[in-house]
Amino acid sequence: MKGSYLFTALLIAAQGSYAGSIKGVVKAQLTSVPPAAAVKMADDPTCMAKHTKPVSEEKLVLDANKNVRYAFVSIKSGFPEGQVFRAPVEPALLDQSGCMFAPHVVGVMAGQGLKVLNSDGVLHNVHLMGKANREVNKAMPAFTKKMVLPGTNFAKPEIMALKCDAHPWMAGYVVVAANPYFAVTAADGSFEIKDVPAGNYVVEAWHEYLGTKTQNVQVGDAIATATFTLAK
Template sequence: MRKLNLSRILIAALLISGFCFLLPETVSAAGWGSVTGRFVYDGEVPKPVVQRAKGDPTVKDPTVCAAMEHLNNDLVINSENKGIANVFMYMRRAKDVHPDLKESKEKSIVFDQKGCTFEPHALVVRTDQKVIVKSGDPVAHNTHTFPLKNQAVNFILAPNDREGKEVENVIPEILPMQVKCDIHPWMTAYWFVVDHPYAVVSDKDGKFTIENLPAGKNDFRIWQERAGYLDRKFTVNIKPGETVDMGEVKFKPSQFETK
């Protein structure tokens, strides 16, 4: 009887240890991959609109804010390759996150103000990151956020404040939120707060890359400040160990027409 019990215990132990040994392989079998591509304006590039002319005396704080010509930045298109900048591409929710990306490596992001313009204009920030709002201008600004879920902030930033003030957003947002300077009303930017790493903003050439995505079908949303949603379900089939190149993802001019 004792021998029989010992045999059963030994078999059970081997099964359990075997299961534990196989489990990591089962998890990693899903694999991880990346996606890249470029957002492109599918039409004739519109002529840029001047927001502030150089030396315009009607602009508030003209020696700083009109020291050079500034163009509208609600739709930035590269005239050489038709790439659309400042387009948000993001996963609405992330069930699986790569182990290396569960926490942000950079715990703070700088949001600056130069020439009465916010830099960067479009920003992805995770809930475990702080935004350090600074100013390189010799005039006062204020930073006013308009979140849907987080606590709004509205504070004055002294001239040439390079130490800055910290802003936390601990709840993921549904959409990118507008950020304004009420002193200089043309100053706008957009922050998108997420609780995962799978969100990106296209660069000056319209290029985007999201790395270490779970293998399989992943759905993304594509949003731009003038157009709103450009695509509510942009599906990418990620292959383990590979980078899927979506090529040129084109959007028609009509999608950017203001209603």
């Protein structure tokens, strides 16, 4: 207890300021919501057998209140000039489950690795396409349960489209962020970016279908809130 208090005090002293968090919601402003396309898994009976209910594409996942799932929220600027961020040692996590990428959108920090699981026991291939980073195209045979893509695959910040050439409906994104302050929205559209040093930031919400919006957020020693309304 005493030790952790001391650690917190030292951390605050080192940063010169308190850290807070940014919490909020991403909403969609749409006059009509396009119906989610059904995924046709009939080509692969093994995939189909993994589901008891019909599966839909995850390009636009909204709840009843038009809150947006799988939006990527991140701090774009506002850090002291020349600040260097260290990539987490632990890789981010992506699964292939039910012949879908889970989660549909995953964030990694530049230089961080990505652990990819194959929970399905069928052949998948992880095909990542960016511009700043080199292409990744790695088969994951049925018996390969996991592989780790090193941080060198995600050296530069950008949005990388993800697909599986064995299953044309499998689609997702790996978003490479310049700093560790990002989050992907949950099913109710909510997000939280934790342990943000006090300051004034430009925060961006990006969604593959609804586009991008930014807003200024001031972080002090309390929770800062930010609501994004993305309109098509």
